[in-house]
Amino acid sequence: MIPTDIRNPDYFHKVVDCQWACPAHTPVPEYIRLIAQERYTEAYMLNWDSNVFPGVLGRTCDRPCEPACRRVRTEEKPVAICRLKRVAADMKGDIAAYLPRVPQKKNGKRIALIGAGPASLAVARDLLPLGYEVHLFEKDPVGGGMMRSQIPAFRLPIEVLEEEVDLILNMGVETHFGHEITSMKALLDEDYDAYFVGTGAPRGRDLDLPGRQEVDDYIHIGIDWLSSVAFGHTDSISGKVIVMGGGNTAMDCCRTSLRLGAESVTVVVRSAFEVMKASEWEKEDAMREGIPIINNRPPKEFVHENGKLKGVLFECVKPVEEDGRLKYVPSGEPDVFIEADHILMAIGQDNHCPWIERDIGLEFDKWDCPVLDDVTFQSTHPKVFFGGDSAFGPENIIWASAHAHQAAISIHLFCQGQDLKADRPPEGVNLVSTKMGVHEWAYDSEHDPSSRYIVPLVEKQTALANVKVEVELGFDAELGAAEAQRCLNCDVQTVFTESLCIECDACVDICPMDCITFTQNLDEDQLRQRLTAPAVNPEQDLYISTDLPTGRVMVKDEDVCLHCGLCAERCPTNAWDMQRSVVHVPQLGSFSE
Numbered sequence: 001m002i003p004t005d006i007r008n009p010d011y012f013h014k015v016v017d018c019q020w021a022c023p024a025h026t027p028v029p030e031y032i033r034l035i036a037q038e039r040y041t042e043a044y045m046l047n048w049d050s051n052v053f054p055g056v057l058g059r060t061c062d063r064p065c066e067p068a069c070r071r072v073r074t075e076e077k078p079v080a081i082c083r084l085k086r087v088a089a090d091m092k093g094d095i096a097a098y099l100p101r102v103p104q105k106k107n108g109k110r111i112a113l114i115g116a117g118p119a120s121l122a123v124a125r126d127l128l129p130l131g132y133e134v135h136l137f138e139k140d141p142v143g144g145g146m147m148r149s150q151i152p153a154f155r156l157p158i159e160v161l162e163e164e165v166d167l168i169l170n171m172g173v174e175t176h177f178g179h180e181i182t183s184m185k186a187l188l189d190e191d192y193d194a195y196f197v198g199t200g201a202p203r204g205r206d207l208d209l210p211g212r213q214e215v216d217d218y219i220h221i222g223i224d225w226l227s228s229v230a231f232g233h234t235d236s237i238s239g240k241v242i243v244m245g246g247g248n249t250a251m252d253c254c255r256t257s258l259r260l261g262a263e264s265v266t267v268v269v270r271s272a273f274e275v276m277k278a279s280e281w282e283k284e285d286a287m288r289e290g291i292p293i294i295n296n297r298p299p300k301e302f303v304h305e306n307g308k309l310k311g312v313l314f315e316c317v318k319p320v321e322e323d324g325r326l327k328y329v330p331s332g333e334p335d336v337f338i339e340a341d342h343i344l345m346a347i348g349q350d351n352h353c354p355w356i357e358r359d360i361g362l363e364f365d366k367w368d369c370p371v372l373d374d375v376t377f378q379s380t381h382p383k384v385f386f387g388g389d390s391a392f393g394p395e396n397i398i399w400a401s402a403h404a405h406q407a408a409i410s411i412h413l414f415c416q417g418q419d420l421k422a423d424r425p426p427e428g429v430n431l432v433s434t435k436m437g438v439h440e441w442a443y444d445s446e447h448d449p450s451s452r453y454i455v456p457l458v459e460k461q462t463a464l465a466n467v468k469v470e471v472e473l474g475f476d477a478e479l480g481a482a483e484a485q486r487c488l489n490c491d492v493q494t495v496f497t498e499s500l501c502i503e504c505d506a507c508v509d510i511c512p513m514d515c516i517t518f519t520q521n522l523d524e525d526q527l528r529q530r531l532t533a534p535a536v537n538p539e540q541d542l543y544i545s546t547d548l549p550t551g552r553v554m555v556k557d558e559d560v561c562l563h564c565g566l567c568a569e570r571c572p573t574n575a576w577d578m579q580r581s582v583v584h585v586p587q588l589g590s591f592s593e
Helices: 009-015 017-021 028-036 040-051 054-060 081-091 118-130 158-169 184-188 213-218 222-230 248-259 280-288 397-415 460-465 477-484 506-510 524-530 566-570
Strands: 110-114 133-138 174-177 194-197 219-221 240-244 264-268 299-305 308-314 317-322 325-330 336-339 342-345 384-386 428-433 435-437 492-496 516-519 542-544 553-557 576-584
Touching (some): 009 017, 009 576, 017 028, 028 040, 040 081, 118 133, 118 194, 118 397, 194 397, 213 308, 248 280, 248 342, 308 342, 506 516, 506 566, 516 524, 524 542, 566 576
Parallel strands (some): 110 194, 219 342
Antiparallel strands (some): 308 336, 542 553
């Protein structure tokens, strides 16, 4: 194998599994160390720089970082990365001194943002410090977009949302609330220098089944119903409720129904439990509140009597794997009838942009998604950029932040007449030694095989009595510090210097995970099997040295390393060093002086 080039920014970035998995590339181990040091304000701002909404995401993120966490491969349960983000948000101090300065004198460029959701807000935050005049158009009377309309208050308190939304709006955004854009062509005629569309995926899917039209008064589209609850138009629901769908919106619908007075709530899903789109913790939360989830039941008919809904008839199917794909076939059981007074439909969302004319040079694909460059987020109309759910379909808030950073770079380059790809700022990485003595490091390197701490909850009866009571209490300072100690500091890398190595194999002997091997260099497939412990995860790289005096190479399996530093402590020649990798992921701040 070719020796590893650790100067490649992606190499050590990928080793920090949580940061690599995060769409916004939040420096997770660094902010967790700050929490362990009770430096909550700095931890908050480190998050704010990358993911923009730490308080919101500390409660609602889909957590792509946690399945990637190295703890999953050691103690099964990942570090509670998401809930530690909330610790920083809940315990931060005054952040005013840390906020970017917005110049009073503008740079002469006007930007129009359509939709006041997370993507547009993040673009505004990135553009304002560079002197752009930012105009935000939103049909609702307040900002927040889907964070306000689709996430129930028992998961995201309104005061947390408004604090982080207002933080951006108060930077100098020209807001146009209650102003629905009904024609993109008309907005283009206003000749802004660039446009960003962050309107989300606002159309919930429906089902065209027998009886659907006759019972229209009793069927509600999930995202529309949640929005009606959020804005105070709906404050109750009665009788038996069926929620159709297996995603996070379905989980929010069923839990909200329970709080608004439903006699009973049942979630019915056409797919198997294991492949439901809802996050595992969302399903657990619903079931903990006594809501049954019935799987493998596609609906066949809405049953009614004189125009009044009686219930739904479901087919019984079973999952079968065929050619590597899951399909559903009749199970042979009789159809099942489930009574219902109301149905909440949460079976998916589609992009819906009827206000964008199809004759203005802006192309859409067969799924009604805009045709975009996946690096620049520029549409086929050069002035128009997209991000968030309106770009590639429904995702989580963290994806909206990631899209926004890249779109903001593109808008800046476009407005300055530069090339949107060739002139993008490069990624980078710095390596900083953590050595403080012969056997001492500037971080807590001891591996503690501790179990994940459980987030305390409000008493169930209290939680279910009020839709605005936040269910999770969050970690206090003591629990937050204890959970932070579970982080393995994956950004502190084991860096090997060949010229210092005497091939004594002391590092091999002391490694608790058998992840270091000195051996003959081979092709990757052979080499992975020849190591002290076979490296079975091809998704993570092998660290390969240049040839050593004996003709062997040092091979380290990055997948199972605990970053404990024992190899560096044991090495008699300092061939191993523990160095913190500071990955620079470009944002618009990369252009700031």
